[in-house]
Each structure stands twice: as structure tokens, then as C-alpha cells.
Amino acid sequence: MTLQEIAEFIGIDCQDEKEITGLNTLLDSNENQLTFLENKKYISDLKNTKAAAVLVTRENASEVPSGAIALVCDEPYLNLAKISKLFAPNVVEIDGEKPLVGGGTKVMPNVYIGKDSVIGSDCTIMAGAYIGDNVKIGNNTIIYPNVTVYRDCTIGNDCIIHAGTVIGSDGFGFANTKDGKYIKIYQNGNVTIGNDVEIGANTTIDRAVFNSTIIENGVRIDNLVHIGHNCKIGRGSILVAQVGLSGSTVLNAYVVMGGQSAAAGHLEIAAFTTIAARGGVTKSITEPKKSWAGFPLFEHRQWLKLQGKISNLLK
Amino acid sequence: MTLQEIAEFIGIDCQDEKEITGLNTLLDSNENQLTFLENKKYISDLKNTKAAAVLVTRENASEVPSGAIALVCDEPYLNLAKISKLFAPNVVEIDGEKPLVGGGTKVMPNVYIGKDSVIGSDCTIMAGAYIGDNVKIGNNTIIYPNVTVYRDCTIGNDCIIHAGTVIGSDGFGFANTKDGKYIKIYQNGNVTIGNDVEIGANTTIDRAVFNSTIIENGVRIDNLVHIGHNCKIGRGSILVAQVGLSGSTVLNAYVVMGGQSAAAGHLEIAAFTTIAARGGVTKSITEPKKSWAGFPLFEHRQWLKLQGKISNLLK
């Protein structure tokens, strides 16, 4: 789709016929992608973008670097949302190659496998599982019944995905119009899961808005966990039941999150951090190998001490 | 079913042969419905009921209005529970019309659609979805894989229901017998979902005990959210992941509930209220457009100030 066509779609004028292949953030865009700046906080990222074009307000248009085209508009984020639909793939493909299934892989009845999908050898795909279009699954992986893997996701070798879990559902993203409508930001990224990952039952892992939600090798995720779009769960991390992670939060290697703990979005948690059950992380944790508890969060020992002080209030 | 038959079923005497069509609350009952009074707190509602008959203790029988028949019994709520079974429809209908599916709607393999159901045009019903009997779905709605829609529910136009979500499961309702058994209150209501609603993955929305659990137009619901029976989620409200709402709670328009926040039952939350992540609402919120946090709940700024005071205890 050309820039001109995109501009026309949102009712602004641009004669450039450059071909745009997708949307991305300011810093991750390549020279064929379109990006946006809504929040002035990211203006230094704007200066460094390699994007072909930027949706930007008049106020910030002068900061668009010389290699990029400014698409000047009143509501860049809302326009990004509108444009995201243009790049959304079909919910279900009709055309495409029949799925490839490797030797020794058992596919039980009532399984759907989409177009262009590839499943390795010695896997078990159990009854009622849905494997969408263009999904790649490695070798020796077990998909339990009634699991749903949305299109374009990838799962590595030696993984176990328990029943009812959903991989690749849309992240929770939309832009507001002035009259109170929400315009969906199509989640055109995916989920990529490494090797030797076990995921419990009825867990949900949302696909990325751009690029990938990433679950690295060796991760262990329990039941009823929610992982928002664009999170990255580092190697060997452990997420106990009912944990919730908001979008774009990064767990470095070997982070442990106790049951019902949670993290706000856009945070980074240092390697070997432990969050106690019910802990609520609202700021990034930069120092590795420490234990935290509570909401608001304290170092675990401080939290225990604080609870003693609080209970003294009853005396 | 006649009043006489119903009375006989619970072992009390009533010769009236009036036809009863269902059960309802004191205030919502019409002249063909049966209601009950257990808790004296609702005695003014009793005086205003339009019901055909009321299950009521001897003590309160004199307050039954003249147009209604008093069915005097020791345990009105328990008897209501027993009677609810008489009005429960079949779990699955054998008879009935084949479902109607509109033009341009794709129904993938391994989908079940029940009797008398009607699906509009340009929908996508993905593999493994279950659409129960007498379900109505509008146009241009996407039902992702392994979604379950229980019988009698309705979903509007332009909705997206993500994988594994359950619409219309039974509300959590039962009456206790004196010897410690729980008698199910059959949940004979439904769920009605408006237009332009998106619901995440593995969320659960319970059907009403009477009437409808209501999700209004434009609502956005994230993953793993629980909505109890008879809740009403007002237009444009946003429920982030892992929110839990107990039964009969009403959110007015444009309420935002952060991740893992919750509300107790039978509350009303004013329009444009924001509840921060983890907030726990235990009383109705009458003033609109305010922000709240914590459990117990405080105004957000007060809660932040309070956390400062609490952490000072460590000094």
C-alpha cells in the first residue's frame, strides 16, 4: 500500500507513492514502515526514527528527521488505529498451502490446522485444539485439548501447552475518538515461544501490536496467567498461577513471580528478581537478585517489617 | 405451570390455577410471575410488587399486596430455589428449527450451532465454537475458536469475542438447606451484549438468574475477566485483565476498571469513574468522574498520600 493511499484513507493529502509494508514504533520502524508520535515524551525517539513516514501533529512536524515524510494530522494515534486495519491479515485464510505435519506427530480428531502452518515431528496435537494459519510448531511439543493458537504464532521444541490456553489473542489496544468511540488498533504482531516452555491451563498470552510478544527458552507459566501484548518473558522465568502482566513489560532471565502478583505496563524487571505472591510492580526494578513483596512494592524484608509496624496500630 | 402445581411441588396448599410463566424479583415481576421475600429489608418492594404470587413467611404474609397471592412457607428463598428447576429450559434442545446463518458468514469446521439460533451476515464463527440454542448474533461479528455461548444469549453487530471466552454460564446461586445441602437456583435469564463490543480471551460472563446480564454498546473487556450474574456494564466501559465483578453490580457509562480490580455485588458505580489496578470497590460510588484506588478504596490521591504515611511507619 502506498503512502498516498494511506493518507487518502485518513483524509489527508500526500502525493508520495512509496510502498509501506507495515506499522511500527518510532525506534523499531524500518525504511518501509509508518510510525507515529502522539506523546512529546518520545520526541527524541522521533529524531532517531528510520521510518518512511511519521503521523505527527503540526506542532511536532518540524522534528521529523529529513529522511522521513511527515503526515501531519490532528490525532496521530487515532489515525494510526484507523490505518492499522489496512494491514490486518485475514482472520482466517481460505487460500494457502495445506499444513505440513512432521513424522511421528499425532493429530487427534476435531483439530483444525490452518493454511501454511508447519508442525514438526513427534508432536501431539490433542482434540479440539485450534492451530491458526501460518503457525510454526517445533518438534516433540504437546498441545493439549481446546488450546487455541492464533495465526502467525510460533512455538518451539519440547513445549507443553495445557488445555484451554490461548496463544496470540489480540492485545488490548484502541484509540479514543472525541465522541467516545474506541477504534481498534489491529494487533498485527504475533507471539513467539522458545524451546522447553511449559504453559498451564486457561492462560492467555496476547499477540504483539507490532513485532512479537516473546516467551524465551525454559520459561514455566502456571494456570490462568495473563500476559499482555509485547511483553518479553526472559529465559527460565517462572510465573505462578493468576499472575497478570500489562503490555510491553520485560522480565529478564530467571524472574520469579508468585501467585496473583502483577506488573504494570512498560516496565523492566532485572534478572533473578523474585516477586512474592500478590506483589504489585509499578516501577522498573533495575537491581538483580532481590526479593520484593506487597502493593505498593517493598523489598521483601522491609515489607515484613512494615506489616509488623502496621499491626502495631491495633495496640 | 399453575400456581397450584407449583405449590404442590413444594408441599404447600394453594388451589389457585393461575398460569405462572416464570420467576422474578419483587419489583421486576409482572402479573404472570412468582416472586419471594426472604429479607425484611425489601418489605417496601413487597408492597409494590405486581407479581401474581409471593413466597413469603407467615410473619410477612400480611404485607403481600391485595393483587397478589401469598404462598406462605418457612423458607421462601429455599423454596424459590426448588421451584426454579421447574422453569429451567433443556440444557440442549432436540427439537426446534435449524439455525439460520446470514449471507457472507463463514462457519468453520467443528462448530456447533443450536436450534432456533440466528446468526447475521458477514460473521466469522471459528472452529470449536459452541453457539447454544436460541442464540441471536448480529452482523459482522467474529467468534474466535473454542468460545462457548450458552443458550438464549444475544450478541450484537461488529463484536469480537476472543478464544476460550464463555458467555452465559450459570451465575453462582444456591440456597442452603438446614442440613447443609446447596439447592441450585436455576439461572433462567441470559446475557445480552450490544454492538461494537470486544471481549478478550478466557473471560467469563454469567447469565442472569432472572432477566439479563447486560453488556452495553462499545464496551471493551480484556482477558480472564469475571462478570457475575445480573451485572450491567454501561456503554463504553473498559475492564482490564483479571477484573472480577460480583453479581448484580451496575457500572454506568464509561467506567474504567484497572487490572485485577474488583467490585462486590449489588453496587452501582457512577459514570466516568476510574478504579485503579487492584482497587476493590465495596460501596456504591455515586459521584461521577472520580478516580479511586486501593482496598479498602480511597480517592486515588488520598490513597497515594496514605501509602506515604504507611511507609513512614518504617522510619
Place this chain on the structure above:
Amino acid sequence: MTLQEIAEFIGIDCQDEKEITGLNTLLDSNENQLTFLENKKYISDLKNTKAAAVLVTRENASEVPSGAIALVCDEPYLNLAKISKLFAPNVVEIDGEKPLVGGGTKVMPNVYIGKDSVIGSDCTIMAGAYIGDNVKIGNNTIIYPNVTVYRDCTIGNDCIIHAGTVIGSDGFGFANTKDGKYIKIYQNGNVTIGNDVEIGANTTIDRAVFNSTIIENGVRIDNLVHIGHNCKIGRGSILVAQVGLSGSTVLNAYVVMGGQSAAAGHLEIAAFTTIAARGGVTKSITEPKKSWAGFPLFEHRQWLKLQGKISNLLK
């Protein structure tokens, strides 16, 4: 499998050809089972074990009772994990008897029922349900759509299991290697559910590592509840939505846990205990019939008083 073969599998020497039928805890093992001691805290259990053999460090080997064989190794728990794979049944059986289904039971389309399973009379098994191998279901039980019951589990009479719920997924168990790998402890137990149990939608109940996760008669469980492996939920207990129970916790009869409340693992909660919504139990509760709230947990009245004291900090 003989002790000799097992020992060889983990690279230690043992010439005994005694047949071992499975793994178990120190106290629950019978004379044909293998057990382990990692934590010195359980050394008195070691002295009382009836197991055929014990994985044990050199340091504790002398405490192994005379009837049992000591399998001396550096990392007993890690070796147990490795050995657990030897006793894991097939994920799906190819051989075995066709399932038996009793009179009056309706099995809808797209249902899978595994080998050697037995379903009683007058049940309804709805579309998309997965009933694994060797599952036993009683009479008059309803399994709603897209429920998954893993192999070897049992469900009693008059039960209702709502849509999307998962019974018998693997407990969250693994041992660490020194180089940061997690070795799965195969969960070779099951889940047993009594009579007259109702379980809500998208709930997860993990199978036991050894023996059974137990849900006793008359229990009521709401939506999105997590029950860890080897829990026991006593007769008539009520678990409201989004409750989380860590592994091996025992609820005695008629315990009520409010919405989003939780308990840590290996605890026991006395009969007729009530935990308020959001309560977090971290120690066993020995006195019955009391009400508790908060996290950390206080007696409910004390918790309310404490919240008053805390809010006074704002004055």
C-alpha cells in the same frame, strides 16, 4: 520397572530387582513404591516410611529404616523428577477398550472420549468436551462445551462442570538443575470429584503429583478459580470467583473463600472458616468457624478495626 533399572537410569548402582510400581511421599508410600528425602525437616517421616526404597543423600542415608533400600545420590529431588518420567502414562492411549456410555446419556458432536473411560447414565456431554482416557463419570452429570477432563480423573453423580473448565491439568512441579534447567516432575496422580459438585466456567483444577487432588461432595466452585495439585476441598466448601489455592492445601468441610482470595501451599484450613474477598492465607487456620480478612490475614473484626487505624494516618 525394577529398582535396578531405575537406579541405572539416574546413574547410580543398585542390584536389587524389586519391582517398583510408582512414586510417592515418605508417609504415603507403600512397599512397592519409591520415595525421596531432600529436606531434613521431614526426617521423622523418613523413619516411618513403608516405601521399598528412598532417594536420599549420603548424609541422611543412615536414617533410612531397615525395611527400605537407600538409593544414595547428591540431588534426591532432582533424581525423583527424572524418574517421574519413567512412570508417566501415555498422553493419549491408542490401545484400550472403547468407552462405555450409560443409558440416557447424550453425547453431542465433536466430543472426544478416550479409551477405557466409563460415563454413567443420564449425563449430558456437550460439544467440544474432551474426556481423556480412563476417566470415570457418574450418573446425571452435565459436562458443558469445551471442558477438558484429563486422563484418569473421576467425577461423581449429579455434577455440573461449566464451559471451558479444565480438570486434571499438570500441577506446577519441577526440580532445578545446577545449570538452571527445570526438570519436569510428571504429575502421575489424578483429580477425584465427589457427588453434587458444581464448578464454574474456565476454572482449572490440577491433577496430583502422587495420589489425588480431591473435591469432596457438595462443593461449589465459581469461575476462573485455580486449585493447585494435591489440594483437598472439603465437603460443602464454597470457592468464589478467581480464588487461587497453591498446592497441597487442605480445606476442611464448609470453608468459604471469597472472591480473589487465596491460600499458600501446604496449609490446612479448619472447618466452617470464612475468608473474606481478597483475603490471603499464609498460615494454617486451626480454630473452626472464624472469619478472616486481609493480606496479611487478620480476624475479620480486627481487620476492619485495623483499616480504621490505618485511615487515621491521613488525619
